[in-house]
Amino acid sequence: MMRGDATTLPVRGRWSVVGRPNALGAAVAPEPVSTSYRALRVFLRNPTGMSAFLLLLLVAVVSLAAPWIYQDDPLSMVARPFLWPGQDWDYPLGTDSLGRDVAAGLIWGGRISLLVGFTAMGLGVAVGIIVGALGGYFGGGIDNTLQRLTDIIQTMPSFVLLVVLVAIFEPSVQTVTAGIAVVTWPTVARLVRAEFRSLREKDFVMAAKALGFGHARIILLEILPNALPPIIVTASVLVASAILMESALSFLGLSDPNVVSWGSMIGSGRDALRTAWYLTAIPGVAIVLTVLALNLIGDALNDALNPRSTTTP
């Protein structure tokens, strides 16, 4: 192990070069670029991800602008029923069986779908992170208890559970959102727990403990940032599945009867499926495009946030 050191290793205190700035290292070192900027650049250069992002942005902007585009209640009857798209340019996407404007419904419905999708995702991810982080970090009894809780929810078919939850409580935007969050948090919790279980063994966690940091600090500031990439990817897909669940609930009539959503439009249009297929097809296309955009964004984020991805910045 000490080969060649016999003559080169100096006597203590006579190593004049030691400690001088490493000129070689300084010259080679490139400008500092943070990892998050790298991820952003990869994402911006991904054409699929970018077009999906722009599509979602368009949906979001149009939905948010609904009160300015259509001032009237989208549930009010404004024209003759079963106007086909293009038949009357005052109602570009036609009217449904009750004479309600499909275009207004589509735009107002997007608000509900996106609201429910993002809020349910936010709740589910928050609960999932808390449960998964505590279980994964502390292990032992806490982990066992939380895991059993997760198992209980995961053993039940999630959509059936959701239907039961919403049916027990009054169907409203709030209960639907909460119900979707209840059935989605276990997915996040399992993911976060797995990440924390491997990350808590890392040397930098031991180093943080050796600096006297407490558990909360280590969980939130040391481990969580390292676990974020897979959580972000999952979150984008969760928004999509929450939108689908909300639509499915509305289709079954388990939604707030006072608001219009894409699912409820499909649900009310299904009676006239053979004569006026556009009533189900139009909100259906909206759902497909939004969910597709979210999934593509998830894929692009996965590539961008994974340092081992083949895409070079």
Added chain:
Amino acid sequence: MTSMTPLLEVQSLTIRFAHSEPVRDLSFRVYPRETVALVGESGSGKSLTALALMGLLPSSARSGAASLTLAGADLRALTPRAWRRVRGREVAMVFQEPMTSLNPVLTIGRQITESLRHHEGLSASAARARAIELLDLVRIANPQRRVDDYPHRLSGGMRQRVMIAIAVACRPKLLIADEPTTALDVTIQAQVLELLDKLRRDLSMGLLLITHDLGVVGQWADRVVVMYAGAKVEEAAAETLFTGALHPYTRGLIAASPRFHRAHTYQDGKLSEIPGSIASAVGEAGCAFAPRCTHVRTECRLAPPQPIAVEAGWSVACPVALDRTEETRRVAVASF
């Protein structure tokens, strides 16, 4: 030196797991501004000892000690909350693997300031200024720019310097360096050790250097504690150890190293080795080294030998080695 009060006093430290006892009855002291090397092969309990001094033993471990005192404060009585105030401020640690000991998603500046803000309550801007000073102190070129770098942009040697900057940020009284250079290449090793030594002098810290590299010990340590299978076999000043080690294990270790005092490498002759492995110590009632020892006697296998003082600051846990006359000792020194 012995008249000073020790900075760290460890007496009869024992660490137990369910089926093993990796550290047994270990006692040593570190005086202020002193470098003590804890030497032993893998599995001799060096790193566990370090973790015990940080209060970071795994929860499955049970430890006990007659005394565990850092700068007059009893470490055994500390609550978890009190430990968090001691770690990082009174005693800090540099780990073996600089590649994994830094958090990959935080800038190095953030990682240095975290500890400063936690322990000393500095403002963000004051902590940042101090972080830049610290990077300069550990000789990182261009610290103003480097402070915002992420760890993956730094080489192994630079990362270890950052680790050292983090460790000394709050001016701890004792710095534990657990094999700080094992993961670095030889040219960087010397720089990092030189830096540790300089900081020890500048910040008047005690330095507990855990290593298996006798070359490191010879160059940088004031005193050496040699461990074998969890117990201290010999403790001596570094020069004493290299010229007149008494314990058969210590002498075996020194004989097995290329001799850096003379121009002697493995090309000039076969290096000697210690037969057997440390695993043979398991279940040994007496001296743990007995199965591998060439001077073993029957009484060695009856009870673990206690450290016997040879002279001030020099003790050896081997009665056989002491029994051998002054003349055989001279022969042993000459053959080295």
